[in-house]
Amino acid sequence: MMDTRDPHGKGAGRIVISVDAMGGDRGPAAVVAGIAYSAHKNPDIAFILHGDEAELTRLVRRRRDLAGRCEIRHAERVVQMHEKPSHVVRHGEGTSMWSTIEAVRNKEATVAVSCGNTGALMALSMLRLRRLPGVNRPAIACLWPSRNPHGFNVMLDVGADIRADSEDLLQYALMGAAYARNGLALACPRVGLLNVGTEEHKGRPELKVAADRIAGAAQAGGYEYVGYVEGGDIPGARCDVIVTDGYTGNIALKTGEGTATLISLLLRQAFQKTPLSRVAALLALPSLKRLQKRIDPRRVNGGVFLGLNGTVVKSHGSADATGVSAAVKLAFRLAQSGFQDRLAARVASAVQSGQDATQENEGNGGAA
Amino acid sequence: MMDTRDPHGKGAGRIVISVDAMGGDRGPAAVVAGIAYSAHKNPDIAFILHGDEAELTRLVRRRRDLAGRCEIRHAERVVQMHEKPSHVVRHGEGTSMWSTIEAVRNKEATVAVSCGNTGALMALSMLRLRRLPGVNRPAIACLWPSRNPHGFNVMLDVGADIRADSEDLLQYALMGAAYARNGLALACPRVGLLNVGTEEHKGRPELKVAADRIAGAAQAGGYEYVGYVEGGDIPGARCDVIVTDGYTGNIALKTGEGTATLISLLLRQAFQKTPLSRVAALLALPSLKRLQKRIDPRRVNGGVFLGLNGTVVKSHGSADATGVSAAVKLAFRLAQSGFQDRLAARVASAVQSGQDATQENEGNGGAA
Structure with a gap:
């Protein structure tokens, strides 16, 4: 067994990822x-x-x-896909998921990766890693193939919590921008707030409050606020980070995945229709593989939990070896960029500047 | 000029569609x-x-x-895309949109079609046609390419109103089922309620109330309730009708359209990459056209306004001749099936059976 903490050993300079081998649909062999x-x-x-x-x-x-x-840590039990998060929080000790998070909590590993039950993973992560100071609701951020030159947009929250008030949406903007800066290497990410239209009068009243706060925190957060964006902008080029609540984000994510799956299916059917089209398919194979690689959900596998004292990457439950490897790659990239410390510093500075602004306003007798 | 009301004239038996020639992005020539x-x-x-x-x-x-x-009715003014619905309601008389709806109100035409400003069209439709007895919020229903044998699913609301309570969602289920029966010729459509997971404990509390009511009205509404469905089921085969609020539905619709657009773009790029792939593209053209035809948004063009005393089809603002023709085809099919009267009867009967159930419960001393 290697000692992952030994800076002079064989693993010197290596980044250690804590991986839950159990709980995925394809079992430990795929992991x-x-x-x-x-x-x-x-x-x-x-x-x-x-x-x-x-x-x-x-x-x-x-x-x-x-x-x-690869050091192996024995864990007696496995969190099942159907278990309720509340149950796992009470009885989760001794599971591989708990042990995976514990290694990040103890600073033995920089990032945790699991293919298991999303709700349970978030609940255990909140329990053991605790939220970053200044964060009310952690969020799950995903990467989405897009028309932007860097090829992907960030969207959050895609399902950590079904609710989000204006304060939460502001924090999602800060965290999403930090993720885009470190995960996609964008110096000043463009942030958009998801709505049913781009006009200022559109949408729910609580969104208007969030829009004002996100616009106001742009400088402290190191991003540009582009205003409201629509569903069509999620795979588009108008912004790099799409902010929304976890209910809407989850439905948008799954709608996009479902649409891509349907088109793949129809494309296969179209190429199987006639003898000529089957010949064409053979010739077209390299092109179709290029496309497949670009939109393959396995290659952008990994929702990142943001807003905790430690980074957790949630891989698809059905991830195969390619999917697991993509999640590990993402975990490595985030660990290498020092993402966690940068994110914490950015949220702390925005909270501070928000407090300063409030105090200033109070000093001015409440004048805005 | 023909007299569209003359049952003995040349147009005997013809179904008359009232069409707004103005207000679309491509002008009256495309219409x-x-x-x-x-x-x-x-x-x-x-x-x-x-x-x-x-x-x-x-x-x-x-x-x-x-x-x-084709009878031409002169209208002096045009509702612009950027005009607020509230302004159009006050000052809309004399516009082509107003005149288009008026022909349905006066029973000169069976269905209205417009490519204009959606919010204004809904506001004028509510003002002039009025809501069906028993309907609180009208909805916009769209057709979505799917893996079902009939090729399409119905989703509503996709943007008539950003809010919907459990009563509204129940009415959407009734109206969506009626639309699927008449528009897609399904005897007993399967209805699903959109949520972030299929398990009963998932989602917002108000959705649970709606789920119970939709399940309870299945027999009166002539549909089967399949439970919660996810974003991936919108283009899937688990149900025929997807019920959701207009905020979520609008974002899902635009996310799906945006994803399809991105994939088309990437597909074109993949086929332009190398000389071989350009040759392959030529051979693959018939297959790609088959696919294109299947997912082309112009061919499923037309959101239908449900819950009014008259049917209104909203075509895409950017619709070209193919898109307008698809909207007219949909309008014709609905008119021919006697959709409007069937829908009204179904809603009235469900309202009646709801009242009966309430009275029964009251008679039983409130026992459920």
């Missing part, structure tokens, strides 16, 4: 295959892997890429 | 080209066309298919 692929591609990565020790030892031994780079 | 195409394809259709008489006369004269089948 081990995924991290082995990541280890092969990236020499600067190491793992702490959580789950059934006997099974994991057997699986890891077969992978030469993981030799000396 | 006249679209209705001419519809007239060519369908001998049982006739039009009352509203807008600038001189211009329309000139445009209609060029189209032989419209000879004797």
